Structure formats: structure tokens, C-alpha cells
Amino acid sequence: MTTDTNLKKRISESTIHRLSMYFRTLSLLEKEGFDTVSSKELAKREKLTPAQVRKDLSFFGSFGTRGLGYDVGELKGKIAEILGINRVWRIAVVGIGNIGSALVSYKEFTRQGFHIVKLFDNDQRKIGSNHKGITVSDIQNLEKEIRDANIEMVILTVPATVAQYMVDDVVRAGVKAILNFAPINLKVPPDVYLRNENMSMELEYLSFAIMNNHTPKNVR
């Protein structure tokens, strides 16, 4: 076994994020026609150190060839396997406002295996309307429809005031991963993964950086 799936060591979030970055860059390298890539080249493209790249990969196995580097296609496949994106994930978007409907057309999701297959809203004018071939369902039927459609992840783009109610419904429907865009701290049971996407935070970081001449270590 080369890919060590039963990893005992705790993998840091940073490592996982960098794997996502490597994956994207490997896809690009593949398109550019490269067969192999060194940790040095990969590091250069991500503005990291070669040691960082090698260490990240070493948590999961040894995928390279000494003296040569990594096979681009093979490494890409290994990382897809590690991240769990060598498959299709069925996703629902709850809240078809400005951001919600923008995400329905976000091609990057599809490209990584994240397929949006269900849309929900509470607005009668939106229910029944069509976005990229998907009909918007009534939020009333959230729990049943999510179950029936085998949804595994939910993207939440509802107003902060109702976000917790939606989460509770979605959790009841058995969903184990939620990506939340509402600016509020949500409560989920310990077996449900919740990530918060907070776009203001990034602008606030930029604001801080300009005001303080902040010298960041990693650009992220």
C-alpha cells in the first residue's frame, strides 16, 4: 500500500489546504504538458519551500522518485484520492439569493467533482424557477428532499437570521458537511463538519495589511 489511508497522525488544516493548491497546480502542469515535477518547481509556483511540499506529501506516502521528482498525473491522482475528490459529491444550495445563484454556475466546483443537484428557497417567486437546469424547491420540504436526493453536503447562503433553523433541518436530514456563507456562528452536532466562508474577513485582512505594513509569511 502506497497511499496510507489509515493515517494515525493528525494532519494539519494547512497541509490539507496546500494539497488543494498542489492539486490545482498539477492540473495546470498536466495541461502544460509536463510529465514530472520536482518539489522545487511545485514550491516555486505556490510560493512555498520545497521541504514543505515534500513534508506535506510524506504524511500520506512516498509518491516521488529520487533524482527525478513526481509523476504529474500520478501525483494528481493520489492527491485526489487523499482529498476524496476522485468521485462525485452531491450538493444542495440552500438560499438562492445573489451568492447562492452565482455558486450554481461556478464551474470550479463541477471541475473538482462537486455537483450541485438541488436548490432550495423560501420565496414563492423563486420556487419552481430554473437555474442551470435545476428547479428551485420549497424549503418546506428540505429534510425529505435532501434525504431522497442523497445529498451529502450543503452550501448555506441564507440570511443570518434563519441560518440556524436551516442548519437544524439539514442536520436532521443526515447531512454531515456544511459550507456556511451567513455571517453568524452556527451550532452543529460534533459529527457534522462546518466551515465558514467569510469574504469580509479577507478584505479586513487586506485592510490591516495596508494600514500596518504587515509582512505576511504565506500568501495563502
Add this chain to the structure above:
Amino acid sequence: MTTDTNLKKRISESTIHRLSMYFRTLSLLEKEGFDTVSSKELAKREKLTPAQVRKDLSFFGSFGTRGLGYDVGELKGKIAEILGINRVWRIAVVGIGNIGSALVSYKEFTRQGFHIVKLFDNDQRKIGSNHKGITVSDIQNLEKEIRDANIEMVILTVPATVAQYMVDDVVRAGVKAILNFAPINLKVPPDVYLRNENMSMELEYLSFAIMNNHTPKNVR
């Protein structure tokens, strides 16, 4: 002087992100009618430790009262000052596609002082059209118009293929902070701050977490 602006110590990115979180929670606490808050309560709401909260704040000064806690309004003001959001930032959105136009209506930005005042696109059908009272300008005039409008930050929501050209223009126009949504590694001079917003990354993290029963330390 209570707010130590000439900070010599390097502040970590995590600390800055947590300040953003504190700011949002303090706004909420203010609305809920609280006058003071302890590091314990603040920590509970953010799922952090009280020591973390106090340490974060201690880098910038001492804002609390022993035995009592922090004055909600005052601390909120101090954090706004630290982050540089006690003012208005003039922002342009370049690329008025799905995501770009969604961001124009994103109220959270306005609430934190990030005012979108200019829009750019290269599509003749979009140029001249109106989004929330702002007319879309031709990307041809990017450099001059950004200068004339005193734009300080740019949100980039163009396709990856043209993103670097847009960055070069924007940099030439004197912009020092860019929030990039294109899935590509952009090059900027060392005095320009660049942040990448990568929404697939968050889904990939969720995917990894589900597949590996990952136990995260901080939820972010």
C-alpha cells in the same frame, strides 16, 4: 497611548482573522444590549479559549478592566481601528459575471466599510449597464478610471485566463490590495497585497474531513 500602532512584533494571520471574528461578535453583543463582555464569554461564542482572546488583544494594548471585562462598544472601536475598518475603503470589482455581480449586492461588505464604487467588464453587453446604481465601465479604461476614482482595493472576478493581465493593469494604477477569485496563482510586486478566495478549497476540506474522520482543532 493605549492602542499600540507601532507594533514591532509580527502579528500572526490567525490573530488578525480572530480579530475579525471578535469584531462581528461584538457588533452582535452590542445589538443584544450587552455593555461589557469577558474574555470567557467571547471565547465561548467563538469556540476558543479565554487565554487566546486575551493574548490576541494584548498584542495591541490593554483594553479591558480587571474584574470586569471589556466594554463592548469600546473594544469594538479599538478592533475597528486595528483592522483599519473605522473608515471607508473604496473598492472596484473587475469582472461582472455571476460572482462579481453577486458581490456588488453583498451587504456585509458595506457594513464593514468596504464600499464598492466602480465596476469593470470587457463585455459590450454589460458595459453601461447598471448594478445597484453603479454603471459598468469598459475594462479598456481600467488604469485611468481606477486612479481617478481613488480606488484602493480591487476584487478580481474575471476568468483565470485574463486574471494576470487585469492584475498588471490594476497594479499600474497604484492599487495595493487585491482580492482574487480566479483559480490561478497571480504575480504581484512585493508591495502589493494579494489574497486568494478559493471556495473549492473549503469544499475539498469538507470532503477530506468526511473521508478521513478528521478531527479539526479550530473550526474557523
Add this chain to the structure above:
DNA sequence: GAATGTGAAGGTTTTCACAGCA
């Protein structure tokens, strides 16, 4: 008594440096 502010301790992540292999 209650809660802050902070050195010191503990833990985690990154980088170094080199042995090992193609």
C-alpha cells in the same frame, strides 16, 4: 471576588540538513 495581562511552558508547524536511492 472576578477577570485581565503576560511571562513561561507546552504543543504544533515549518525549515534544515543529510542519508538514501534512481
Add this chain to the structure above:
DNA sequence: TGCTGTGAAAACCTTCACATTC
């Protein structure tokens, strides 16, 4: 020779614990 894989060292970040102040 060139580049990986990895223990060990260094850097960084978080938590502890307590003196200090209201």
C-alpha cells in the same frame, strides 16, 4: 548527480498559571 523522504532543530502559536488590578 539530482532530488526525495525524514529525523532533528528552529520558529511559531496556543495554553497555563498566576501576579495584578478593579
